[in-house]
Amino acid sequence: MKALVYEGPRTVAVRDVPRPKTKGVRLRLHYCGVCGTDIGIYAGSHPRAQAPLILGHEFIGEVIEDHAGFTKGQRVTAFPLISCGACHPCRTGSPHVCANLRLLGIDCDGGMAEEITVAPELLVPVPDDVPDELAALIEPVAVCLRVADRAAVTMGDTCVVTGAGPIGLITALMLRHAGGGRILISDIAPGRLRLAEELGFEPVNARAETLAAAVAAATDGDGADVLVECSGAAPAALEMTRLVRTGGTICLASLFKAPTPVALLDMSFKELRLVGSRVYTREEFRRATALVAQLETPLAKLITRIVPLSDAGDVFELATDPEAGMVKVLVDCRG
Structure with a gap:
């Protein structure tokens, strides 16, 4: 074969x-x-x-x-x-x-x-109502469903996703499905940003504007309720604590293979919640299998x-x- x-x-x-x-x-x-x-x-x-x-x-x-x-x-x-x-x-x-x-x-x-x-x-x-091509996306949908679960997004939350690759875009879909309100997604690739906008998200070109300014404008300076880091880029890790409100949540969907600077003082002063996410449970995989058709x-x-x-x-x-x-x-x- x-x-x-x-x-x-x-x-x-x-x-x-x-x-x-x-x-x-x-x-x-x-x-x-x-x-x-x-x-x-x-x-x-x-x-x-x-x-x-x-x-x-x-x-x-x-x-x-x-x-x-x-x-x-x-x-x-x-x-x-x-x-x-x-x-x-x-x-x-x-x-x-x-x-x-x-x-x-x-x-x-x-x-x-x-x-x-x-x-x-x-x-x-x-399921019979899932086309073959979409069935190949069940696994990454399960990954991102786990992320949304770990981020504990609630109805109307303003969310930020850093990185508009496949996991970033699917994560944004899962956050919206979980009740997220405004969802900003940043990247530097024009094609991916166009797709993010087509999907109904607010694209932020990190080469043309600062994500901090975009988040401040979207939240009247308060910061996002939830941020999901999907880029795996060290500058994004350093900036992420600045982008969420006091008491907000940061979820790491990307995998940092080396020690990476994080502004830990923000974690303390703003009482932020930082959670990791890795793959998915069997129940989340089952939910993803049903969700793909929707x-x-x-x-x-x-x-x-x-x-x-x-x-x-x-x-x-x-x-x-x-x-x-x-x-x-x-x-x-x-x-």
Whole structure:
């Protein structure tokens, strides 16, 4: 079968590989999304991913043959988290932050291939009213649903999202779905800012104006109720405490891989609430699966390119090319 194989830093290729022989439910894959984590693996910066590896954990496929309660032709996605079951988080009801957490497409082969075999306990049926392309967004929607839950947004809150990539834009959709009022979203990419405006958010071009001024104007100088950091940029981390009101909430959706300056005096003087967010619970993944159909129109706008698997050798260069203006890129595993 064909698969997109990570072979080392900045090296991927479409290869003929043996069909998976592991036990589980065999799937014929339809689409797989390109995630920021996949881009990090491609860049050689992921600490666990080892070549050769079939990438991808945001996928939709169909069951090839009846097995373990799943029927031939049934469309499914996968809850890609593999927890150890023995560590303290697992023992105390938080297996999604397992101390030994593993993921499909990172610690074992993933979904950028014609087929995959997945343990039945990880499979989640896809509702009939969810198109294939949108089903590939269930996993990132679950990520952002978790963010909105952790941020504890309430009706009418003024929210700020720093970074208008896929996670930033989907997070903004989740904040609005949770009741958020005005939502400002900052970035430096004109195409992403145009899309943010098209989706009904207030874009802030960080190259043309300061986010602090935009937030002050939107809140009469009080500051935002909720800020979600999705850029992963050190300047955004340093500025974020200035942008929220006294008693406000900051949620970290991005992953800072190195120690990063934060204005901790603001945390104390303004009594701010700072929370982290990592992946999602099984319940949030289930909610995301149902929610995708409700948000079909805005989510469909995020899919900016679909690349056939046979031509996917350059998909990471495409996804990271600032001139290409990509938001969400999918690999068509049937092509």
